[in-house]
Amino acid sequence: GESVGLHLPTLSVQEGDNSIINCAYSNSASDYFIWYKQESGKGPQFIIDIRSNMDKRQGQRVTVLLNKTVKHLSLQIAATQPGDSAVYFCAESRMDSSYKLIFGSGTRLLVRP
């Protein structure tokens, strides 16, 4: 069956350091990928997305890298701040499934002050 992501790990980083959160996806037909941030008791918040015709996309303090060869997605957060502490989910979708999202299992990011 389809699956996205790894078992839920926890990443602990020092404030100011860079964070890298990884995600694996299994469906090579997926053509659109999104990273979400979810704080406790809240809905997912869009961070950044990337389409399959790209391998890198940058936003403010965040960068997403896509490696289609090994079906791997990563989220890099520069100068991590305490407000970045949350659970991060990758999600995959594809146009021929009406962009239904398949979420990965998530990574908890803890930022140490």
Add this chain to the structure above:
Amino acid sequence: GAVVSQHPSWVICKSGTSVKIECRSLDFQATTMFWYRQFPKQSLMLMATSNEGSKATYEQGVEKDKFLINHASLTLSTLTVTSAHPEDSSFYICSATVQGAIDEQFFGPGTRLTVL
């Protein structure tokens, strides 16, 4: 823009009762709305996809007679958990897409359901 709200934000009910959760797109018309369920420390699992004026499409393993979805207008979808039981306790989240941009989903804040 593109704000999605849910009501209620939390609800506690007795086993056997039915609970209705509303999902509204506040400042846009939603072509499609999605309903997700999230158990503690787990990921979001898609339950169903609903389009205005048509029957919802349920994911495999989701009981359509237990989770009734009504999408009566372009700004409102409702999820009714019928005869709720403790195992239905979960965080229910909806999302909506804007007409012409179906790849981007805007998420609501979620509804915490606790069934006693």
